[in-house]
Amino acid sequence: MFLSSVLLLGLAHLAASKPLSVKRWDDFEVKHAWAEVPRGWTLHAPAPADYMFDMRIGLRQNRFDELVSSLYEVSDPAHSRYGQHLSMEQVHELVAPHHDTVDLVEAWLAAHDLDADSAQRSPAGEWITLRVSVAQAEKMLGNEYSIFRHGESEEYVVRAMNYSLPASLSGHVNLVAPTTYFGTMKSMRATSHINLHAPTINTDIDLLDGPGSLATVPSSCSSTITPSCLRALYNTASYVPKATNKNILGVAGYLEEFANRADLQTFFSRFRTDAVNSTFTTVRLNGGGDDQTDPGVEANLDIQYTEGISFPTPNIYYSTGGSPPFTPDDNTPTNTNEPYLDWLNFILANSTIPQTFTTSYGDDEQTVPEDYATEVCNLFAQLGARGSSIMFSSGDDGVGGGDCLSNDGTKTKKFIPNFPASCPFVTTVGGTIRVNPEVAVSFSGGGFSNYFSQPSYQSSAVSTFLTSLGSTNAGLFNKTGRAYPDVAAQGENFQVVIGGRTSSVGGTSASSPTFAAVISLLNDFRLSQGKSSLGFLNPLIYSTGATGFNDITSGSNPGCGTNGFTARAGWDPVTGLGTPDFGKLQTLIG
Ligand SMILES: *[C@@H]1O[C@H](CO)[C@@H](O)[C@H](O)[C@H]1NC(C)=O
Ligand SMILES: *[C@@H]1O[C@H](CO)[C@@H](O)[C@H](O)[C@H]1NC(C)=O
Ligand SMILES: *[C@@H]1O[C@H](CO)[C@@H](O)[C@H](O)[C@H]1NC(C)=O
Numbered sequence: 001m002f003l004s005s006v007l008l009l010g011l012a013h014l015a016a017s018k019p020l021s022v023k024r025w026d027d028f029e030v031k032h033a034w035a036e037v038p039r040g041w042t043l044h045a046p047a048p049a050d051y052m053f054d055m056r057i058g059l060r061q062n063r064f065d066e067l068v069s070s071l072y073e074v075s076d077p078a079h080s081r082y083g084q085h086l087s088m089e090q091v092h093e094l095v096a097p098h099h100d101t102v103d104l105v106e107a108w109l110a111a112h113d114l115d116a117d118s119a120q121r122s123p124a125g126e127w128i129t130l131r132v133s134v135a136q137a138e139k140m141l142g143n144e145y146s147i148f149r150h151g152e153s154e155e156y157v158v159r160a161m162n163y164s165l166p167a168s169l170s171g172h173v174n175l176v177a178p179t180t181y182f183g184t185m186k187s188m189r190a191t192s193h194i195n196l197h198a199p200t201i202n203t204d205i206d207l208l209d210g211p212g213s214l215a216t217v218p219s220s221c222s223s224t225i226t227p228s229c230l231r232a233l234y235n236t237a238s239y240v241p242k243a244t245n246k247n248i249l250g251v252a253g254y255l256e257e258f259a260n261r262a263d264l265q266t267f268f269s270r271f272r273t274d275a276v277n278s279t280f281t282t283v284r285l286n287g288g289g290d291d292q293t294d295p296g297v298e299a300n301l302d303i304q305y306t307e308g309i310s311f312p313t314p315n316i317y318y319s320t321g322g323s324p325p326f327t328p329d330d331n332t333p334t335n336t337n338e339p340y341l342d343w344l345n346f347i348l349a350n351s352t353i354p355q356t357f358t359t360s361y362g363d364d365e366q367t368v369p370e371d372y373a374t375e376v377c378n379l380f381a382q383l384g385a386r387g388s389s390i391m392f393s394s395g396d397d398g399v400g401g402g403d404c405l406s407n408d409g410t411k412t413k414k415f416i417p418n419f420p421a422s423c424p425f426v427t428t429v430g431g432t433i434r435v436n437p438e439v440a441v442s443f444s445g446g447g448f449s450n451y452f453s454q455p456s457y458q459s460s461a462v463s464t465f466l467t468s469l470g471s472t473n474a475g476l477f478n479k480t481g482r483a484y485p486d487v488a489a490q491g492e493n494f495q496v497v498i499g500g501r502t503s504s505v506g507g508t509s510a511s512s513p514t515f516a517a518v519i520s521l522l523n524d525f526r527l528s529q530g531k532s533s534l535g536f537l538n539p540l541i542y543s544t545g546a547t548g549f550n551d552i553t554s555g556s557n558p559g560c561g562t563n564g565f566t567a568r569a570g571w572d573p574v575t576g577l578g579t580p581d582f583g584k585l586q587t588l589i590g
């Protein structure tokens with residue numbers, strides 16, 4: 001029926017462009033292929049042909065280049081558009097696919113007996129999600145899906161070693177998922193976990209000089225970090241938030257990490273008594289839970305320190321589900337463990353979004369397929385254009401953990417950058433330790449992306465560093481890549497209440513919420529002056545904002561059997577531009 005009507009139409013349009021249905025959908029071009037099964041996973045079995053899953057197709061965003069140039073203009077304090085963030089509708093116009101792209105993709109779906117009308121579409125239409133069987137997906141993508149098992153967690157995922165797209169879709173489809181991203185996302189307190197031997201304290205009342213005074217940083221902050229330490233160190237203690245009816249700080253949570261409300265009250269009663277009885281909102285998405293009998297170390301750390309510094313600013317904890325994704329004996333459809341995409345699409349679909357976000361999770365960049373990383377990074381560009389400041393932990397393995405061998409089949413030794421830390425559209429936070437002076441903490445993740453080229457906002461700072469570095473570590477990192485971290489904050493000995501008990505926790509997991517809370521207070525200041533939020537921070541902090549940081553000039557981040565990089569005057573890939581001085585930054589942005 002479909003075919004014959006097309007033939008008739010075809011006669012009438014002989015001289016016009018070829019009807020879509022005549023296209024071949026089997027002249028495949030490889031979109032992404034792994035050389036080896038991703039580390040930590042083993043091939044378990046072929047995926048059942050009738051297993052159903054939600055396939056997400058990312059269409060080329062027709063005016064994405066304009067989105068990026070708008071992002072840079074509204075984020076650059078020297079530009080006339082500074083602070084004129086885009087509305088949701090304005091972003092949608094720029095990321096919407098061209099109608100030719102939509103037509104082509106719909107024809108491709110129709111050729112595989114899929115009903116494009118029943119698909120879910122993102123508001124701008126650049127994401128199409130529809131339920132397919134493994135057999136259908138394999139025909140569409142010229143690949144094979146299998147069940148892979150993760151060694152440590154014993155989780156199972158349905159994924160492919162590669163996927164291809166018809167040549168005629170080249171330049172129209174950016175990403176199909178789930179395909180080759182296996183999702184090895186981890187929390188960035190991976191190395192330090194809870195340090196059982198570190199000292200803990202149950203109240204920091206003695207730290208205070210007098211009631212409420214935090215004029216100097218107590219020396220005890222070198223071994224135990226509390227909100228009082230951080231408020232003194234980063235100079236926020238005397239600031240009283242005023243825009244609490246508008247300003248929001250968002251904490252992204254994954255991996256079944258639940259933020260505990262009772263622990264937060266205990267934490268406040270011990271370390272921030274004026275905040276007792278204030279709480280946070282939990283927003284659950286994609287099947288995310290909120291089990292109050294199972295406090296998460298990461299979740300509690302994040303929320304206790306964002307609230308401990310930003311109080312009384314409202315905080316939202318996002319519990320994003322997505323794990324475990326697949327039970328090999330159960331053929332019922334489940335969600336597909338694509339947590340970044342789920343979280344970002346959820347946030348971006350809302351016309352009001354928090355002005356500040358922190359995320360303490362990430363993957364080794366090389367374990368995230370480049371097309372997937374690019375799509376996720378581009379979604380952060382949308383968030384920035386909308387006026388949000390987005391912080392990520394830089395990672396807890398210095399320049400790289402383990403053997404640092406490449407996974408491209410050549411097993412070349414090289415530094416292993418982290419993603420999304422390596423995305424140029426986020427602000428990446430490294431770690432420090434001790435006070436008077438602060439020094440780089442040795443696990444502070446830092447380095448250079450192999451996917452994203454160096455954005456111009458940091459080229460001067462990075463080239464100064466590279467000149468002073470000389471030939472050290474030559475060949476182990478990509479000099480032309482996006483370099484990180486951008487900034488730093490304390491990352492060790494954080495006093496965190498977990499299950500009623502105070503524990504000492506570390507990791508750049510602690511640094512990102514700390515830095516984000518300081519930024520949230522700066523956003524409060526801007527909003528209370530009737531100004532815009534700060535939005536994407538990097539163009540500001542590498543230019544007029546640079547003098548608002550305490551430069552960290554000693555310590556290093558060893559890894560991969562090397563001494564890593566060394567902190568030095570100016571920007572460095574251990575502590576970035578340094579740690580924030582709220583008072584100075586307030587003057588610079590005022
Ligand atoms: C894609 O993966 C399959 C195994 O699933 C393999 O047989 C095939 O050679 C791979 N193709 C490419 C281009 O890597
Ligand atoms: C907190 O709430 C409890 C119960 O409503 C109340 O008794 C207590 O006074 C409150 N504490 C503060 C500091 O507001
Ligand atoms: C949009 O975000 C606000 C907070 O920023 C929240 O209160 C509201 O529930 C969200 N709406 C939806 C539909 O998620």
Ligand SMILES: *[C@@H]1O[C@H](CO)[C@@H](O)[C@H](O)[C@H]1NC(C)=O
Binds near residue numbers: 452453482
């Ligand atoms: C180095 O980074 C650039 C992006 O700046 C990228 O195009 C290139 O492939 C990277 N080189 C390697 C060896 O990964």
